[in-house]
Amino acid sequence: MTVKPLLATVLGERQARPPIWIMRQAGRYLPEYRATRAQSKGFLDLCYTPELAIEVSLQPLRRFDLDAAIMFSDILVIPDALGQSVRFAQGEGPILDPIDETSIASLTPEKALDHLAPVLETLKGLRAALAPEKTLIGFCGSPWTVATYMIGGRGSTDQAAARLFAVRHPEAFGQLMDILVQTSIDYLVAQFAAGADVVQLFESWALNLDDQAFDERVINPNRRIVEGVRAKVPNAPIIGFPRGAAGNLARYAAATGVNALGLDYATPLDFAARYLPKDLPVQGNLDPLRLVAGGAQMDNRIDAIIEAFSDRPHIFNLGHGIVPETPIENVARLIERVKNG
Incomplete structure (x- = not known):
C-alpha cells in the first residue's frame, strides 16, 4: 500500500522531514491559474466548473x-448553496446580501448538497488524477466564520455585525449555527465519499471573541461537526485551523477532537512544546509575507519552524x-528548503 506522508502525519506519524502543502496553493501568484480563471465567467463559476477547478487544483503540483x-x-x-446571494467583486472580495433574524427561515439546507454536486465532482476528478502518494484535502468553512460573512455581508476586521447579532438575537443565531453545522457535516461526509483523504475546518475568524463566545461559537460547533462526520465516516482525519485563537488553541484542540491543529503565523514557536500534547500533530506556520520577501530571513525562519x-x-x-x-521562485525555494534542508 502506498504511503501518503501528509495523511500519515495527520494521523500522528512523525516524518523524517515534514510534508508540505500551502494554503491557497492554487491561486493568483501562478500565471497558469490566472489564465484558467480568465476562461470562467467569474470566481464562483470557476468553483462550480469541475473541469476548470480540477485544472487549477493540479497546477501547483505540476510546478512543485x-x-x-x-x-x-x-x-x-455553503451560504450560496443555502440560497443566500453571494458574489465576488474584483478587488473587493465576497459580497453577500446580509441575512437577519427574519430571513434565516428562508435558507434551504435541504437543497445544499445538490447545489454543491459540482464541487464533489471536482474531488472525484482529482482523486482519479492524483499520484497515489499525494494526499487529497477537502475543506469547509467553520460555522462561526461562515456566519460572520452571512450576517455582515462581507469580510470584516472585527466581525462586529455578527458579534452583535449573536448577543442581540441568540435564538435566531442558534438556528443559523444549527443549519451551518448540519450542512457542514453533510458536505464533509460527501467529500470523503468523493475521495478526500482528509478535510480541514477553516475557522478563519476565531479571533475577537471572549472566552465564553469562543466556547459557544467556535469550540462547540466545530466539536459537533467532528463528531457528526465521524458518526458517518469513522476515524475521519480532520485538521482544525482556528486562525487567531491564541490562548484558546489548546482548549480548541482538546475539546473538538481534531487530529491536527493548524497554527497561524502569530503563534509562538514554543507554544506547542509548552501547551500541547506531544503526540498532537501541528501544521504551520510561516508568515506569508516572509515568503514574499524571500532570502536569508525566509530560510532562517523555515529552519526555526522545522x-x-x-x-x-x-x-x-x-x-x-x-x-x-x-x-x-520563492515558493520553489521554500519547498526545496523543507524537503532537503
Whole structure:
C-alpha cells in the first residue's frame, strides 16, 4: 500500500522531514491559474466548473513537489448553496446580501448538497488524477466564520455585525449555527465519499471573541461537526485551523477532537512544546509575507519552524494563505528548503 506522508502525519506519524502543502496553493501568484480563471465567467463559476477547478487544483503540483492537492473551492459555497446571494467583486472580495433574524427561515439546507454536486465532482476528478502518494484535502468553512460573512455581508476586521447579532438575537443565531453545522457535516461526509483523504475546518475568524463566545461559537460547533462526520465516516482525519485563537488553541484542540491543529503565523514557536500534547500533530506556520520577501530571513525562519516542531508530527504550511504577489521562485525555494534542508 502506498504511503501518503501528509495523511500519515495527520494521523500522528512523525516524518523524517515534514510534508508540505500551502494554503491557497492554487491561486493568483501562478500565471497558469490566472489564465484558467480568465476562461470562467467569474470566481464562483470557476468553483462550480469541475473541469476548470480540477485544472487549477493540479497546477501547483505540476510546478512543485507538494505532498497534497486541496480541492479548489471557497468557504462561501455553503451560504450560496443555502440560497443566500453571494458574489465576488474584483478587488473587493465576497459580497453577500446580509441575512437577519427574519430571513434565516428562508435558507434551504435541504437543497445544499445538490447545489454543491459540482464541487464533489471536482474531488472525484482529482482523486482519479492524483499520484497515489499525494494526499487529497477537502475543506469547509467553520460555522462561526461562515456566519460572520452571512450576517455582515462581507469580510470584516472585527466581525462586529455578527458579534452583535449573536448577543442581540441568540435564538435566531442558534438556528443559523444549527443549519451551518448540519450542512457542514453533510458536505464533509460527501467529500470523503468523493475521495478526500482528509478535510480541514477553516475557522478563519476565531479571533475577537471572549472566552465564553469562543466556547459557544467556535469550540462547540466545530466539536459537533467532528463528531457528526465521524458518526458517518469513522476515524475521519480532520485538521482544525482556528486562525487567531491564541490562548484558546489548546482548549480548541482538546475539546473538538481534531487530529491536527493548524497554527497561524502569530503563534509562538514554543507554544506547542509548552501547551500541547506531544503526540498532537501541528501544521504551520510561516508568515506569508516572509515568503514574499524571500532570502536569508525566509530560510532562517523555515529552519526555526522545522526545528521547533521536530519532536512531533508536523506538516509545514504557511500561517495563512499565500498572497498574489508571491514570487514563484520563492515558493520553489521554500519547498526545496523543507524537503532537503
